[in-house]
Amino acid sequence: MPKDHGIGASPKRREDVRFLTGAGQYTDDINVYGQTYVHFLRSDVAHGRINSVNTEVASAMPGVVRIFTGADFDGIGGLPCGWQVTDKHGEPMKEPAHPVLAQGKVRHVGDPIAAVVAESLEEARNAAEAIEVDIEELPAAVNMKAALAEGAPKVHDDLSDNLCYDWQFGSDQADVDAAFEKAAHVTTLELVNNRLVANPMEPRVALGDYSRANDESTLYTTSQNPHVIRLLMGAFVLGIPEHKLRVVAPDVGGGFGTKIFHYAEEAFCTFAARQINRPVKWTSTRSEAFMSDAHGRDHVTKIELALDAENNFIGLRTDTLANMGAYLSTFSSSVPTWLHGTLMAGNYKTPAIQVNVKAVFTNTVPVDAYRGAGRPEATFQLERLVDKAARELGVDPIALRRQNFITSFPYETPVAVAYDTGDYVATMDKLEEMIDRAGFDARRKESEAKGKLRGLGINCYIEACGIAPSNLVGQLGARAGLYDAATVRVNATGSISVMVGAHSHGQGHETAFPQVVAEMLGIDESMIDIVHGDSSKIPFGMGTYGSRSLAVCGSAMVRATEKIINKAKKIAGHLLEASEADIELKDGQFTVAGTDKSVAWGDVTLAAYVPHNYPLEDIEPGLEETAFYDPSNFTYPAGAYACEVELDPETGKVTIERFAAADDFGNVVNPMIVEGQVHGGLAQGIGQALLETCSYDEDGQLLSASYMDYAMPRADDVPFYAVDHSCATPCTHNPLGVKGCGEAGAIGSPPAVVNAVIDALHSGGHTQVTHIDMPVSPGRVWAAMHG
């Protein structure tokens, strides 16, 4: 019998009512009296020297309040990068300036040159067209290999070249070399992890407001982490002290990573509102989003696997070029390194692993974390490679994986992380049960009878989530702590507001977090509300990304609730004239153990705020506690995925017929929400595998600049998914035993899809096709078949 409340239950989401009735309040729904509108004049060339920007005519146009250019930001900070990577020679990464508005050069299509603030958006756009910009177009560095070549155009003139860092990580060189020398078989694969655009359905919005009365700035913004924005923008860009800066992220329409980062438009609106003493609002169009939201992925990799004569994995070596784009976005540098290299062991006990990553500046939009961030790139190359190895060796791809699974925990990988728990055999067993492998041959025959090919692809994945232990990431170059925080404020009548540092933009925190507190206190969930998204209301937490909300912020909430319980027991002990050690809390009642003497939750909370009969000499009145939680390790969700495709050999079109996901997320608070997170991740992974790609031409012009050319997965591109999270090995180091579920689907699914396509092609005799780069579009499949 499933639980109907508390941890493990699936209550309906309370936030849904406002979203279903049009009552949600997203940033663009907010208007402030006296508001102005900003339009950014953006570069239409990938690389150019700004000779002059003349705003004289434009400034005199109707409705124009003020026009800003790069010169207005002289002496003001640029957008910072939050992670310093040290290269293999011990040198810090190159860290070029990233001005709010372009200064001297434009470096990608979309780089903002000027900002027109006007009474209406239309007037701002009219004036922007009247700005006279003289840009001398320069050759662009677009392709990463070309950008690293001698004599390539330099994205940043003050740097020696376009190499941001050359990073190496893993086992000793000698151990890796030895593994490859003694290998009975080496499988090699070169592949591209396609550049993606996150595309949350709500485009970004920033609304800056300034109160001269108290010298306070407020920024309403579409952010996953308002405190991070306040810290970066206040301390590094605008020099506004935190107590004079409020950042509000109200309802946010999806993030997927791209709303983590601090963007120029946020800083601009906050800055300009102070300059003109009026609110300034920017609402991105979708077209603008394609050239101003940080992109994701974009790796080019060569990976090699060494196997011994018994098909044991004995060595792994990778060489990756990672695109940074034109500037270093907030967490860009960490993605191809610490979020990617540390996952290269996957689910396997490969003893020697070496990861090489060169990060490259190009004249393209900055690249940063997108759902999974580094871990999908690691998983894709490894799981494609293992599949290729199985095919070359003529062995069953599941059996080859099983043979090499890590089976005892904790397990220290050669790439620095320690998996605390897991059971990869169990998730693979579960997957095999879910996919009806025995029935596959019959389904393949049915497809063949229709002139189609059918393929089955499977893979495993592991990820490091619950980001992250602050002391560890600090050693690795992070410039911020990665704890989170929660304040549990119990009101006099017993209702509770929980102020959390995590931000919910689809994850259902408002429903799931109260389930935890209600379970601990034994009270009804309806008595508990979650407050998030407003730096003036919540404690300093680091926000939501990296599948961390419940594992890190939820743990802080547990710690704060434990403090509440401890104090409440003291109060109850006083009221019951018993020792606090004898007080038990169950179902919202405090009882003296072994007696029928009890007081209710509400009696205790009222006593805390109306302390007439209260141990004032021992404890303070009130019932409010804050906890900060810093995890001692990452969490390691893992699983096994399978995809079954049908392929039309005449057109090359691939259709996903079945998809199964067996995940180990540790304990689960709300299964309904967890499954929804997996569904969404799967669609994004399937989208990457079959549909999505962000393409530039050789001049750095964006080819996929709208939904006319960037293929978003739609309802008819995907099937119903079979998902399971019953193979749970709880996390050993956080109080809830949870691992995080937000990214798994996007990490685990792309290799399953491509493996299935290759399987289908081989079944049709196209055995020369060993790999097709994503997206595996009909045109690419057809070309591979006839190539």
Place this chain on the structure above:
Amino acid sequence: MYSFDMVRPTSVADAVAALGQEDAQALSGGQTLIPTLKQRLAMPSVLVSLSGIDELKGLSVSDGVMEIKGATTHATVAREGGDYPGLAALAANIGDPAVRNRGTIGGSIANNDPSACYPAAALGSGATIVTNTREIAADEFFQGMFTTALEEGEIVTAVRFPIPEKAAYMKFEQPASRFALVGVFVAKYADGVRVAVTGASNDGVHRWSAAEEALSANFAPDAVEGLSVPADNMIADLHGSAAYRAHLVGVMTKRAVAAAD
């Protein structure tokens, strides 16, 4: 968008008069024009909306010809065009449901987007495009991508489709826009077969005469088996090479023949 005025005449005569103003532009369903205006790629002084003109709406059949008025929506054709099933099926698969409730045949034909569906039906049916001043055969009307025989201020008031014995349209969708990467309309008439191709060519919608000849002799998928379309003038973009598009023309033609009813 730039600033412009909007007028909503209730007769074709008033619309034509309104279109006589400088930089006036006709607005039919707006499903292509409005996104274009948002990008500031057009700068009309006044938009003349055709959506309030009752005489431009509806379809009728007489003497084996289906006449569809210019401002008739795709949804209406899909719902009421059962006398020409191949055409109704095409209309039912243009864009998405909300787009079909606004988009019109006249707007689609007049715009002649190289990836649009209706131009293939009009050309493949040997339709007649009726304007406020004249009648134009489809073979003369479509003159390359985004180019038609329409004069400034001329409105498509109706399209007349001779109803064939059999017809079908097969569209291979571009995965992002869902427009035709390649679309082929095949119609079998007593005096021969017409094959019109959209989406594929730099010249926009066009007929495939080799296939017409083969299918006129033998209306069967096999009849086009050996035929190939030259890739020289095919569109090549991130969704497909010229060779791939040329290949798809053959595949979609075969499938249209097989599906024709």
Place this chain on the structure above:
Amino acid sequence: MTDVTMTVNGKPVTRSVRGNTLMTEFLREELRLTGTHVGCDTSQCGACVIHVNGADVKACTMFAAEAEGAEVTTIEGMANADGSLNVIQQAFQDHHGLQCGFCTPGMVMTAAALLRDNPRPTEHEIRDYLEGNICRCTGYHNIVKAIMAASGQDVSAIAAE
């Protein structure tokens, strides 16, 4: 400026609008009905779907002046008279058919249009009808399931809750 009169969610409204005022701007800025969302500028995402004279249309691709005399329904007009969620809205909540909520108004409006014409759509028909509505959160699984449930179909056999 042109005066335009229409009925929005049962209430008559008259406003003076410019020729280039889109229905999305009219609803969001003039009437402050902010449930109709704007997620793209190429008429593809469907976050802005409303009903005009009973037909589902994209409010971002229609001018306000063209709604003269029209009956307009937005997401704000979809709940039952007593304010409770209607059958479709309730099914979306029951089956977790939304996450961030941004595409949701358009999904509900499109689903309502589908079910009016096709009271018991198949999975295939639902997926096909949702072609013009993009969701980035749910992977569509629970949206399709919710629409099937709203049409009275048994969805207990569909994989996962």
